[in-house]
Amino acid sequence: MSTPPPDCPLCGGDGGVLVARTPELRAVLVDEPDYPGYVRVIWNAHVAEMSHLSEPERARLLAAVNLAETALRQVLAPDKVNLASLGNQVPHLHWHVIPRFRDDAHFPQPIWTARARDPDPDRLLRCRQALPALQARIARLLRMG
Amino acid sequence: MSTPPPDCPLCGGDGGVLVARTPELRAVLVDEPDYPGYVRVIWNAHVAEMSHLSEPERARLLAAVNLAETALRQVLAPDKVNLASLGNQVPHLHWHVIPRFRDDAHFPQPIWTARARDPDPDRLLRCRQALPALQARIARLLRMG
Numbered sequence: 001m002s003t004p005p006p007d008c009p010l011c012g013g014d015g016g017v018l019v020a021r022t023p024e025l026r027a028v029l030v031d032e033p034d035y036p037g038y039v040r041v042i043w044n045a046h047v048a049e050m051s052h053l054s055e056p057e058r059a060r061l062l063a064a065v066n067l068a069e070t071a072l073r074q075v076l077a078p079d080k081v082n083l084a085s086l087g088n089q090v091p092h093l094h095w096h097v098i099p100r101f102r103d104d105a106h107f108p109q110p111i112w113t114a115r116a117r118d119p120d121p122d123r124l125l126r127c128r129q130a131l132p133a134l135q136a137r138i139a140r141l142l143r144m145g
Numbered sequence: 146m147s148t149p150p151p152d153c154p155l156c157g158g159d160g161g162v163l164v165a166r167t168p169e170l171r172a173v174l175v176d177e178p179d180y181p182g183y184v185r186v187i188w189n190a191h192v193a194e195m196s197h198l199s200e201p202e203r204a205r206l207l208a209a210v211n212l213a214e215t216a217l218r219q220v221l222a223p224d225k226v227n228l229a230s231l232g233n234q235v236p237h238l239h240w241h242v243i244p245r246f247r248d249d250a251h252f253p254q255p256i257w258t259a260r261a262r263d264p265d266p267d268r269l270l271r272c273r274q275a276l277p278a279l280q281a282r283i284a285r286l287l288r289m290g
Contacts, residue, residue: 049226051211058211062203062207066196069194080193080232080236081196082229082230082233083229084230084231085227085228086228087225087227088252088254088255107233108233109257110229110231112254112255112258113258
């Protein structure tokens, strides 16, 4: 764990709507209107790179990412799941776990590209309505470890 | 393993300059002039999502991604490493392992955004000159498993 800068947003707050927390990591829902169900899995300590973690720590973080992906697939049935650990702006380990749909605002491009369309509002509504079930499932899976 | 579509580019070819191959996966160098040292770690079988793999398979793939990240850091000393498994266009499991530098063409944005600048040519040259060392290190680490 490196010394966190005083302005690190992932040291100073949850980084989203808290879904589940363990002593090492947490899962949050990201407030991104185009992507209901977008989850971040955040390592609690201020660490920049995956290869800075020990092997058991890395395995536990990636297991949590996989549980989030599994919950997304079970609850939302997306066309694809996108996983990414970038951290160029906030070098505090966090994984983006993003449900992607063919009608979404950027498909098939990454969500960081220019917006291509308005998503289907009915599909967005179905995803939003499923968020409580998604949160419950992620929390349950993370508790089960 | 699902049935691959006949046009899957990662079933029909290496997907880059082959650096190392095991029975399950391979590492390739991506031909991307702005990003010398950009590696992809590709699962050989046609599988779409990480959560479709068994736990031991997933662990071996992520270990290879971590070896590639470690080699990148040792040889190129980037300011950040970006990891991503997207697969919206080619739903055949592959991990992007991307060395990022503050002067690169998109920093601090993801590499899929609009190009922001020309990278420092001296730094690009140093990265290009280090590619043989990078390839040798990735191949050695993957052999050691």
